[in-house]
Amino acid sequence: xxxxxxxxxxxxxxxxxxxxxxxxxxxxxxxxxxxxxxxxxxxxxxxxxxxxxxxxxxxxxxxxxxxxxxxxxxxxxxxxxxxxxxxxxxxxxxxxxxxxxxxxxxxxxxxxxxxxx
Amino acid sequence: xxxxxxxxxxxxxxxxxxxxxxxxxxxxxxxxxxxxxxxxxxxxxxxxxxxxxxxxxxxxxxxxxxxxxxxxxxxxxxxxxxxxxxxxxxxxxxxxxxxxxxxxxxxxxxxxxxxxx
Numbered sequence: 001x002x003x004x005x006x007x008x009x010x011x012x013x014x015x016x017x018x019x020x021x022x023x024x025x026x027x028x029x030x031x032x033x034x035x036x037x038x039x040x041x042x043x044x045x046x047x048x049x050x051x052x053x054x055x056x057x058x059x060x061x062x063x064x065x066x067x068x069x070x071x072x073x074x075x076x077x078x079x080x081x082x083x084x085x086x087x088x089x090x091x092x093x094x095x096x097x098x099x100x101x102x103x104x105x106x107x108x109x110x111x112x113x114x115x116x117x
Numbered sequence: 118x119x120x121x122x123x124x125x126x127x128x129x130x131x132x133x134x135x136x137x138x139x140x141x142x143x144x145x146x147x148x149x150x151x152x153x154x155x156x157x158x159x160x161x162x163x164x165x166x167x168x169x170x171x172x173x174x175x176x177x178x179x180x181x182x183x184x185x186x187x188x189x190x191x192x193x194x195x196x197x198x199x200x201x202x203x204x205x206x207x208x209x210x211x212x213x214x215x216x217x218x219x220x221x222x223x224x225x226x227x228x229x230x231x232x233x234x
Contacts, residue, residue, distance in 0.1 A: 015164035015211070018177065024154035024161075031157070035149025037141035040222075044141075047132035047225040060135065094132070094225055103223045105157075106216045108164040 015108035027105055030098065033078035038063060039071045043094065046081055051093045054083070132225035144222055147215065150195035155180060156188045160211065163198055168210045171200075 013023045034040055038061060045060055046052045057068045072092060075081045079098045083090040130140045151157055155178060162177055163169045174185045189209060192198045196215045200207040 013161075015161045015216075017161070017165050019158050019161040021154065021158065024157040028152050028154040028157050031148050032152025035145050035152045037138065037145040040141040040145050040148070041136050041138065044130075044132045044134070044136040048134050096225065099132075099223045099225060103220045106220045108211055108213065108216060 013105050015105065019105070023105075027102065030078045030080060030102055033074050033080060034102075036071070036074075038067075039075055042068070042071050043075060043080060046092045047094045051091050054090045054092065055088075130222050132222065136222070140222075144219065147195045147197060147219055150191050150197060151219075153188070153191075155184075156192055159185070159188050160192060160197060163209045164211045168208050171207045171209065172205075 013019050013027070019027070034043070041061060042057060045057060054065075054068065054072060057072070058065055061068060063071075072081065072083065072090070076083060076092075079095055081092045081094055083092045130136050130144070136144070151160070158178060159174060162174060171182075171185065171189065174180075174189070175182055178185060180188075189198065189200065189207070193200060193209075196212055198209045198211050200209045
C-alpha cells in the first residue's frame with residue numbers, strides 16, 4: 001500500500017540468488033517474446049522512436065502487416081510494449097519498467113568484474 | 118586487433134537505435150534460451166553459486182539428470198554459461214560478458230525516466 005511500491009525495485013529478482021518458480025515463469029514469458037529477431041528489431045524501432053505508428057513498421061522490417069501485427073501482439077502480451085489506438089492505426093511505445101525488470105534479473109555478482117574491467 | 122576489443126562495450130547494440138538484422142539474430146538466440154522458467158532458474162542457481170556442479174542441480178530444480186543436461190546444453194549453446202569437466206561431472210559458471218550484452222541491448226532512452234524516478 002506504500003506510495004512507492006510500484007517504482008520500488010529493491011526487491012525485484014536478480015541472479016544474485018536462485019529465482020523463485022513464480023518469478024521465473026513470469027520472466028521467462030518476456031524473454032521468450034524477445035527470442036525472435038524480427039520482434040527484437042520491432043522493439044528497437046519502437047524504442048528508438050519513443051512512439052511509433054503501426055503503419056510505420058512494415059517497411060523497415062520488410063514484413064507484411066499481418067506479420068507485424070502478430071509480433072506487436074506478442075510483445076504487448078509480454079508487457080513489453082503498449083499501444084494506443086488512434087483512428088485506423090495503433091501507436092506503440094515501450095514499457096520501460098518491464099525492460100528494467102528484465103535488465104535487473106540479468107544482474108549477477110559476476111557482472112561486477114565486467115563493469116570494473 | 119586492439120587489446121581492448123573483447124571488453125569494449127562502447128559499440129554493442131542498444132534499443133536507442135534500430136537493431137541491425139545480424140545483431141538481432143545473435144541476440145534473439147540468447148533471449149530464446151532464457152525463455153523457459155526451468156532454464157532461468159538453472160541460470161540463477163549457477164550465477165548465485167559462482168560455480169556449480171551439474172551433480173548439484175537436479176535436486177533444487179526437481180528435474181531428472183537428462184532434463185538438466187538438456188537445459189545446461191541450451192544455455193551453453195547460447196553462450197550464457199560455460200562448463201569445465203572434472204572427472205564425472207561438469208562445473209558450470211555464467212559468462213558475465215554475455216549477460217552484460219543482453220542487459221545492454223535492453224537499454225533504451227525511455228529507461229532513463231525509470232532510473233530517475
